[in-house]
Amino acid sequence: MTKWVFALLAVPALAIVNVAAGAADPLPYEIIGDGIPAPLSSNAGDPARGRELIVARDSANCVLCHAVPDAAIRFAGDVGPSLAGVGQRLTVSQLRLRVVDELRLNPATVMPSYFKVAGLTQVAAPYAGKPILSAREVEDIVAWLATLQ
Numbered sequence: 001m002t003k004w005v006f007a008l009l010a011v012p013a014l015a016i017v018n019v020a021a022g023a024a025d026p027l028p029y030e031i032i033g034d035g036i037p038a039p040l041s042s043n044a045g046d047p048a049r050g051r052e053l054i055v056a057r058d059s060a061n062c063v064l065c066h067a068v069p070d071a072a073i074r075f076a077g078d079v080g081p082s083l084a085g086v087g088q089r090l091t092v093s094q095l096r097l098r099v100v101d102e103l104r105l106n107p108a109t110v111m112p113s114y115f116k117v118a119g120l121t122q123v124a125a126p127y128a129g130k131p132i133l134s135a136r137e138v139e140d141i142v143a144w145l146a147t148l149q
């Protein structure tokens with residue numbers, strides 16, 4: 001009897017969680033030329049959240065290798081190029097592929113593929129290993145990189 005009550009309560013609750021997380025995310029992505037033109041997430045990237053992710057140094061530990069033009073970052077590595085002005089050098093599409101899978105552009109790179117999906121170009125992430133960053137986090141970071149003019 002208790003089991004049935006739980007089952008009835010659980011179903012609507014799950015539906016709500018799904019809607020909140022954006023049921024269609026992550027969107028399948030396609031590499032065209034040296035970029036990924038379409039967003040990975042149905043939520044538009046938020047540059048302020050992207051900056052927070054980078055400053056926090058958690059999973060997106062970009063400053064381990066890149067200098068970034070931000071007063072909050074005092075110590076940064078120099079294994080990779082400075083990201084100052086990167087939004088001018090690269091398009092949003094190019095930035096997205098570099099964060100998703102730099103290895104694809106340079107098989108010798110030390111930069112992690114933050115959203116690699118098992119060598120294929122059109123696979124939804126839940127079916128292919130766990131990416132370092134979520135689709136939404138990639139979009140937030142790309143939105144912030146684009147502001148670095």
Ligand code: HEC
Nearest residue numbers: 060061062064065079080081086098099106109110111112
């Ligand atoms: C372990 C070191 C390392 C980490 C961590 C790293 N990168 Fe990189 N990144 C590199 C290197 C090295 C390059 C130079 C290109 C190459 O190696 O293919 C690069 C290149 C880039 C480029 C292209 C720059 C240009 O001017 O062409 C972008 C954009 C970039 N990284 C963004 C990021 C972001 C955003 C993060 C964090 C989410 C990050 N990187 C984390 C090492 C790193």
